[in-house]
Amino acid sequence: MAAETCGVGAVRAQSAHFDAPLRLRCGATLPGFDLVYETYGTLNAARSNAILVCHALSGSHHVAGHYADDPANVGWWDNIVGRGRPLDTDRFFVVGVNNPGGCHGSTGPREINPATGRHWGADFPVVTVEDWVQAQARLADHLGIGQWAVVLGGSLGGMQALQWAIDLPERVRHSLVIAAAPRLTAENIAFDDVARQAILTDPDFHGGHFYEHGVRPVRGLRLARMLGHITYLSDDQMAEKFGRRLRNGSFGYGYEVEFEVESYLRYQGDKFAGFFDANTYLLMTKALDYFDPALASGGDLAAALRKAQAKFLVVSFSTDWRFSPARSREIVDALVHNGQDVAYARIESSHGHDSFLMRDAHYHAVMSAYLGNVTT
């Protein structure tokens, strides 16, 4: 390994309120809203060293570090942020933000709707990746950041990085699109719909207003997460990690946990269902399904990307079957077709879609090399 690196240590979340209403793609308007965010490193005098990290389905503003009063609560992408790490806080000012519709403090279904005095719940409007870019732009204004050096993210986060380059081209110098796709396939949507149906048909969902009933649709949320985890891992990795190993060494001929993989999935499902908001889960999967920047160009992704001014790094992972390397190549091919500036790395990794969150020497070396050449 290279020289020792250092994480960002104790951090704290901040909040910003935005008075101006946000007109959403769905036709609804979000009145004044709050965004919770964190920052790591220092904004330079030229305000030219800012990086926006966009979160995926279950992520949040808490990208790196830990909280002084909750040291076990480490950010979801801690391994990539800090001194000597790819998102080097000696050089960059890194911003993480929880998107509207989320459940980590930004305005979303779990928060109180000022118009009704009760939880937004199912009344929270459907939000899209485009909406998030607009909301994040408000935060950039608030922080005095006219142009991001870099916008990046993995999975649904990578889609936001792509949308930024299209919607606000003059405000992004580099767009890093990791483990993403330019649109979901029918199979992707199918998995999302099964997860949504699990939540929507849970008797404790109460049409999205479960907060008032003192219950949470934990059964549906648990199933959604179990299913999600299958698509995040690779077949090979599951074979290696669990294989057909039995919890107790022999068949139990019943429905308790038998195979180790069952134990893992149920544990992940239970953990997630214990804290995540069911309405947020629905919203996040809808944002995934709707994402399709080429739609307005009749499906022509190259045409959609033509107005982007950013330079691109596209990264995919060999065993990612949720958004396979072929899907990343669609983005690369469109950019190449346009003669735009794009680098592409396909990383060999056994960790499937989750690879983008892992500390892998080759992956991080690619990220460090690219980001090392980003001028600030």
Added chain:
Amino acid sequence: MAAETCGVGAVRAQSAHFDAPLRLRCGATLPGFDLVYETYGTLNAARSNAILVCHALSGSHHVAGHYADDPANVGWWDNIVGRGRPLDTDRFFVVGVNNPGGCHGSTGPREINPATGRHWGADFPVVTVEDWVQAQARLADHLGIGQWAVVLGGSLGGMQALQWAIDLPERVRHSLVIAAAPRLTAENIAFDDVARQAILTDPDFHGGHFYEHGVRPVRGLRLARMLGHITYLSDDQMAEKFGRRLRNGSFGYGYEVEFEVESYLRYQGDKFAGFFDANTYLLMTKALDYFDPALASGGDLAAALRKAQAKFLVVSFSTDWRFSPARSREIVDALVHNGQDVAYARIESSHGHDSFLMRDAHYHAVMSAYLGNVTT
């Protein structure tokens, strides 16, 4: 196409009762049990032309033809059985049987347990592929069939064909193992467990004794089937069949059906949940998970297969990702290693795992060619 073929027409189900208890792998004993079955064609004088068709997860004894009083109820593999079809009823006597634990009339959770006078429900013991082979052997005895010319099946049915050749080697001349695998992977088990958890956590499941409550766990069963369908189809086929097509032409920004693929899955889920038994679904998935004929040989499949006397045809489909061609090759490789008689066909098909049920010219030509050489 070749000459015209002809289906078997109107058929009727028969039933056989077996008095002798069946000792199961799980340690429990099934007292006298019933098997529902159908036959097509005529058993020859030498009783040497019998073919056993084993069903998969949701199949039944109703393999081919229709019922005089229910003409729309066509057997699940009708396209392969009849005059001039691969399972040629001019030559063969074809038998379909519903396995114990099923929900189509054979002794199973939906039937009444004579010991208690109420539905078996969750009291029905866990059954395995080995148990089914033993039960099917009883039916063979009943029909006076000492040796099957052919035992065949797709998916879980193929596993039974394989187990027959191992457990009762002198009673099978040809084993046709289609779209199967010698054991499930961790990923396969993971999908099964999510489906099971959907059923087990449905409040209407009532610990498997929902019959007495006048309800059925339709929510869980529906989710299980939706999920199953994703694994039965191929990504390519879903892209071709549904793509991102919208039911109403534009985004609805809500949770009603929007994408055509959602419509398809929910329809399939609803239809299945309307008739299938939830306990049977659990039992079938457990039989899949437990299937591992090499386990007793320390994982050495070749050793497990060595005592088989049958000739084998192994068939896989290019886009099947539930049991991919590589999984079929594991069986072929073990047989080749042993110097056993095996033919292998990998069929190009866009229909994923479901390909084994489809009428595909190449696939059916392979089946016809192989079965045409089976002496009777």
